Amino acid sequence: FGPYSIEAWDSGERLLLTSQESGIPDLGFVFVRDKERLYQLLLSKELDFAWPLPVERMPEVREHLKPIVYRELSYGFIAWNPIDPKALAENGPPDTEAELVQLKTDSPHPIFGDVRVRRALTMAMNRDDYNRRIWAGEATIPATPWRAGLPYFTGDLKPLTYNQEEAGQLLDEAGWVLVDGKRVKDGRPLSFEIVSNAGSGYREQYMLAIQQDLRLIGVNVEIALLEPGLYRKRFQFRDFDAMLGKFLSGTQPDMSPIFRSNSPFNLASWTGVDDLLEEIAAAQPSEVAALLDRIEARFQEELPWTMLFEGMSIAASSDSNLNPRSTYTNPLYEVERWRLE
DSSP states (O other): OOSEEEEEEETTTEEEEEESSTTSOOEEEEOOSOHHHHHHHHHTTSOSEEEEEOGGGHHHHHHHSEEEEEEEEEEEEEEEOOBOHHHHHHHOSOSSHHHHHHHHHHSBOTTTTSHHHHHHHHHHSOHHHHHHHHHTTOOOOOSSGGGSSOSOOOSOOOOOOOOHHHHHHHHHHTTOEEETTEEEETTEEOEEEEEEESSOHHHHHHHHHHHHHHHTTTOEEEEEEEOHHHHHHHHHTTOOSEEEEEEEOOSSOOOHHHHSTTOTTOTTOOOSSHHHHHHHHHOOHHHHHHHHHHHHHHHHHHOSEEEEEEEEEEEEESOTTOOTTSTTTOTTHHHHHHHHO
8 A cells, every 4th residue: 555666675574665755754664473572672662663462462562652452353262062072082073963963962061061051151250350451451352253343233232241159150050069169060070171272372361360260169170271283183073171262253244164063163063053054144135134133142042152352463653653553554454444434
């Protein structure tokens, strides 16, 4: 975008653009693969503007630099496995919705086969507090996966709110009662593992915060940080109790890739929306909004996932006079223009 020509190019390292119009500055780009190094270069004023910066640095970025938060079309979540992983290992991923329903009926996960537990654990997580601690209050919690950065929804659907007392009541109803400060059912403690890929500072912070909150209601959480190849293998074979992940939502509310019963990315083995997906595929535009309302309501009723945050990227300037939202330096200019239109 803009009246520039290339002055110099060092492949993968630097790019210099010179302006062809008076009053418009030249632009020099440096390609840095490490986000932390970008942050340090900004602090030392070796760069005027950088993107993206490590999101876990948000509080410090706000204190020392001029930040800009970009809303990504993505979201973070925890997927709960409703099927006993041993049964999945023995039978393999189901090919049809009927097979998946049968497997969930015959071999439910001893903890997450009960929606009351999924709802209780969601309500026991102080997700607004995670937002303040990790994102400096900048993040939002979408009510469903299809609200993250997309303009299609006008209703006031909200995520479940933090309420540890009600969470405890739900666990009592599900048979997980407190014994010496620990939740127990039929002599078994309520203990499970959350897996995530390693190397992400903010994901580690989320898992530690969740572990601390659930401990307050007598639930034990083990954390497993995996290298990416093993992480992918674990979710491919549904070999987990709970999994922390992040997905791009794209620019269309297409739910088939991650929520259709036989999709390889249906991490929660959810069978509740195949019928509505078929209706959406055949619907006229005027009918889509009503169908999306129904599918969102079904999601909140069954809670196959717990939504954690809407994705963000952080840009910042070391020069308080620089306007990084100009069309020449804003990395998401086209996306923001599309949203406005």
